[in-house]
Amino acid sequence: MTRTGSPLGRRVLLGVLGVVVLAAIWELYKALGPATGVVIGDLTVLPRTSDLAMPHVWDMVARLFRPVRSAGDDEMMWQAVLQASFFSLGVAAVGWFVGVVVGMVLAIFMQRFRTAESALLPWIVLSQTVPLIAIAPLVKRWGSQIEIGSFSWENWMSVALIASYLAFFPVSIGALRGLGSPDVNHVELMRTYSVGWWATLVRLRLPASVPYLLPALRLAAANAVIGTVVAEVSIGLRGGIGRMIVEYAAAAGGDPAKPWAPIFGAVLVGLLAAGVVALIGLALARYRRGETPA
Amino acid sequence: MSTESSAQNQPIASTGPAAVSVTGVGKVFASRKGADVTALEAVDLTIAPGEFVSLIGPSGCGKSTLLRLIADLDTPTSGSIEVFGKTARQARIDQAYGIAFQQAGLLPWRTVRANIELPLELHKVGKAERGARSSELLSLVGLADFADKYPDQLSGGMQQRVAIARSLAESPGLLLMDEPFGALDEMTRERMQTELVRICAETGAAVVFVTHSIPEAVFLSNRVVVMSPRPGRIRDVIAVDLGRAEGRGEGLREADSFFEAVVAVRESLHGEAAGAPAARGVDQR
Numbered sequence: 001m002t003r004t005g006s007p008l009g010r011r012v013l014l015g016v017l018g019v020v021v022l023a024a025i026w027e028l029y030k031a032l033g034p035a036t037g038v039v040i041g042d043l044t045v046l047p048r049t050s051d052l053a054m055p056h057v058w059d060m061v062a063r064l065f066r067p068v069r070s071a072g073d074d075e076m077m078w079q080a081v082l083q084a085s086f087f088s089l090g091v092a093a094v095g096w097f098v099g100v101v102v103g104m105v106l107a108i109f110m111q112r113f114r115t116a117e118s119a120l121l122p123w124i125v126l127s128q129t130v131p132l133i134a135i136a137p138l139v140k141r142w143g144s145q146i147e148i149g150s151f152s153w154e155n156w157m158s159v160a161l162i163a164s165y166l167a168f169f170p171v172s173i174g175a176l177r178g179l180g181s182p183d184v185n186h187v188e189l190m191r192t193y194s195v196g197w198w199a200t201l202v203r204l205r206l207p208a209s210v211p212y213l214l215p216a217l218r219l220a221a222a223n224a225v226i227g228t229v230v231a232e233v234s235i236g237l238r239g240g241i242g243r244m245i246v247e248y249a250a251a252a253g254g255d256p257a258k259p260w261a262p263i264f265g266a267v268l269v270g271l272l273a274a275g276v277v278a279l280i281g282l283a284l285a286r287y288r289r290g291e292t293p294a
Numbered sequence: 295m296s297t298e299s300s301a302q303n304q305p306i307a308s309t310g311p312a313a314v315s316v317t318g319v320g321k322v323f324a325s326r327k328g329a330d331v332t333a334l335e336a337v338d339l340t341i342a343p344g345e346f347v348s349l350i351g352p353s354g355c356g357k358s359t360l361l362r363l364i365a366d367l368d369t370p371t372s373g374s375i376e377v378f379g380k381t382a383r384q385a386r387i388d389q390a391y392g393i394a395f396q397q398a399g400l401l402p403w404r405t406v407r408a409n410i411e412l413p414l415e416l417h418k419v420g421k422a423e424r425g426a427r428s429s430e431l432l433s434l435v436g437l438a439d440f441a442d443k444y445p446d447q448l449s450g451g452m453q454q455r456v457a458i459a460r461s462l463a464e465s466p467g468l469l470l471m472d473e474p475f476g477a478l479d480e481m482t483r484e485r486m487q488t489e490l491v492r493i494c495a496e497t498g499a500a501v502v503f504v505t506h507s508i509p510e511a512v513f514l515s516n517r518v519v520v521m522s523p524r525p526g527r528i529r530d531v532i533a534v535d536l537g538r539a540e541g542r543g544e545g546l547r548e549a550d551s552f553f554e555a556v557v558a559v560r561e562s563l564h565g566e567a568a569g570a571p572a573a574r575g576v577d578q579r
Contacts (some may be wrong), residue, residue, distance in 0.1 A: 185399040188367055194387045203416065207403050223456050287403045289444055 022058045030054050046200040053258040063257035064264070071087055077258075081244070081265040088228050088240040089269045091156050095163025096273070098223035100217065102164065103171025110172075111179040111205070112197065121176075128169050132227065136162060136234035155237045163227035164237075174216025178209025210287035217280065221273040241265045311379030313468050314341040319358055319373035321526075332525035333359045337373070339501055339519060339528065343467060343494055348503045348518045350559065355434045356526025358472055364502060365393055378467060389417070391468040392461030392499075396476045398453035400445040401516050405460045406456050407432065407441040407504035413463045417504035431459040434493060449572045451482040458490070462497060469494070469501045476506065484547070487513055508563070513547065530562040 030049045037053075038046035047053045064081065067074040074080075096280065110117040139161055143153035182204050190200045232242025244262040251258045283289070299424040321334040334356040341347050347356035362368045363375055377385035385391060400409045408415075410428045419427075432438045432502075435455040445453055454474055461469055475483045487510060494501055505511050509516045512534055520530040534555045546552055 178544055183395050183397070183399065185395055186401070189393070189395075189399055191367060192386060192391075192393050193413050193416050194389070199416055203412070204401070207401070210403075233310055289402045 023182065026054070026057055030056070042212065052252070052256045055260065059257045060260040060264075063255075064261055077261050081241075081261050082268075083264040084239065084241045084244045084262065085269050088225070088232065088242065088266075089272055090219075091160050091232075091237075091240065092163050092224040092228040092273060093276075095160040095228060096167050096221055098160065098162035098166025099169075099220055099224060100171050103168040103216075103220070104175055106172040106200065107175030107179055108169070110176050114205060115177070123174055127165070132162060132230050133166070133234055136231055140235050154236055158235050159228055159231040159237050159240075162231035163224040166227035170216040170219035170223065171213070174212045174219075175209055178212030179205045181212060182208045195221035203281075207287050210284050211238070212289070214277070214281045214284070218277045221277050222270065225266070225270050225273050229269075241269060310343070310526070311376070312340045312379060313345065314339065314502060315361070315376040316340070316364070316425050317374050317376075317443065319370045319375060320367045321356070321362075321363060321368070322371045334363075334370075335369060335525040335527050337526075337528055339531075341502065343378075343500050344498050346494060346501045346503065346516045348505055348512055348515040349507065349521060350505055350511045350518055351521030351529075351563070352523055354526070355521040355523040357521050360521075361470055361502060361504050363383050364393065389464050390466060392464065392466040393470045394454070394461045394474045396458045396473040398445070398450075398457040400453055400456055400460075402445050404475070405442050405444055406437060406448070409445065409456055409461055410459045412460060417464070427461075427463060429463055434462070434496065435459045435489070435500065449482075451478055451486060454486065455489070456480065458493065462493070462499070467499055469499045471501060472504045474480075474503075475510065483507075483510070490514060508556055508559050509547070509552075512552060512559055518555075518559050520559060520565075529565065532558050532562060548559070 029046070033046060033049045035049055037044050037048040051059075064076070064078040066077055066079050068077055106120065106166040110120055136158070139158045140155065143155075143158045143161070146153040179201075187200070187205055190204055195203075228240065229242040229245070231237070233246055237243060237270075241262050244261065244265070248259045248262055297347050315521065316337055316339040316518065319334060319337045320332070322333055323331045323333055325331060336358075339347075339360075349360060351357050359368065362384060364377065366382040375382040375447065377390050379457060380388065401407075401412065404412065404455075407428050411424045414427060429438070432441055435458060437455055437554060439460070440448065440452065442453070445456070454477075461471075466483045470573070477487050478486060491514060501514075503511070503514060511527065515534050518532045518534055519528055520570075522529040532555070
């Protein structure tokens with residue numbers, strides 16, 4: 001923790017300021033930009049400034065406080081978005097957790113056996129090149145065949161599984177580096193204590209891996225959220241942010257501010273996920289002493 | 295090296311097995327290109343319980359390698375090593391020695407106290423007993439007020455004192471030290487040497503101490519083992535008779551006997567160039 005210099009209040013203020021600046025740039029371009037957008041050759045590099053393409057920021061915010069369907073007496077938009085956000089966050093959390101466990105187990109296994117590292121690492125890297133769209137239907141199909149006793153595979157589990165598929169990667173790579181980070185000095189000290197591999201892992205390698213693990217956990221959280229939102233769309237899981245984005249996009253013609261509501265929801269999910277990891281980092285502050293700014 | 299002459303210089307001539315007994319030890323490091331490097335050749339050395347022995351010599355003379363062999367961090371290619379009558383491996387498993395390296399090697403996430411307690415914790419010593427032992431060691435190395443600090447809050451000299459306390463945690467009969475003061479400034483270094491003499495006198499442990507510094511070796515040791523490189527072997531063993539450890543204070547550094555011993559070690563180190571090589575293994579005084 002190297003940037004504890006600025007007090008919390010100041011950091012919050014700067015965060016808010018960032019959002020305000022972003023909104024100001026949006027409105028500024030909307031006011032001053034050409035109505036047809038900026039086009040180079042046949043390529044549109046900046047969008048058209050019509051209300052349809054770029055609704056006013058205040059319209060987007062105001063839309064949150066009107067019912068979901070403009071005419072009806074539905075629940076408020078923000079309520080629906082919040083509900084969907086927490087649904088997605090829950091699925092992403094399950095995916096994150098599974099991904100972290102799998103990633104850690106893989107890293108420990110690779111650390112323990114050199115041959116396992118040579119055998120597994122290329123496949124782990126390769127696994128991330130498979131497009132999500134390709135595996136989503138497969139996972140859904142395989143899952144639907146699982147039925148053990150009263151347990152049956154549900155669609156949300158497929159989504160969580162895909163989220164974990166994206167989440168495990170940074171964890172396994174980060175943890176592998178972290179587990180190998182202790183000095184020869186420390187490893188030999190453990191040897192002079194004639195303690196086994198397990199004690200060395202628990203007392204030395206795991207604590208030493210924390211500074212490498214935390215950025216990996218943050219990446220994993222971001223990946224899990226993205227994985228969840230995209231998998232919700234490709235598997236067709238109802239109730240989450242991903243599905244909501246697709247549904248509301250269809251309404252953009254008559255209600256241009258509407259599709260922005262679930263996008264705000266997705267941002268919220270990402271922020272919450274990052275916040276949880278930051279809390280984990282605080283809890284593990286003891287293991288981050290002497291951490292050098294990256 | 296005659297055991298008779300070295301026995302005269304030991305504080306207490308105790309019965310039982312030697313603290314360290316190195317017999318005909320050689321170490322060859324196989325390199326990838328087939329050119330093997332002989333790090334040690336035909337090394338014989340016996341260290342009595344409670345004796346302080348320094349290993350000194352130019353880089354590449356195998357002094358650290360010898361220490362690592364005694365610690366069973368490496369295995370000799372030939373010959374045998376016994377520590378308190380046991381094989382080096384068994385001695386390591388039985389925790390017969392404590393070790394300190396040039397880097398203090400403290401775990402940054404543990405407090406000073408928790409670092410000292412690490413070996414005890416790993417060997418399932420009860421909490422109350424651990425606490426009592428670490429308090430004892432903290433006052434022995436003069437860091438009682440720093441028990442709850444973290445290593446990054448300490449100076450280099452303090453960190454090294456914690457490392458020494460840690461190496462003493464299980465009351466070993468033998469301390470292995472590989473240039474523990476090598477990274478310290480001269481002032482701190484001399485203070486640490488005085489401290490170490492006192493600590494050794496209080497604990498009665500035998501010490502094998504690797505160093506580059508002639509005054510350091512002379513000040514600390516009962517005997518100084520001078521080694522020569524390529525291949526690493528013992529050139530000379532020089533007994534230093536500076537009196538019982540308890541009597542060694544700062545004044546000793548300016549005493550004539552101290553200078554004489556320093557000269558003897560220096561001449562031995564540069565011996566062959568001077569054209570008067572000393573007979574190997576015979577004490578020079």
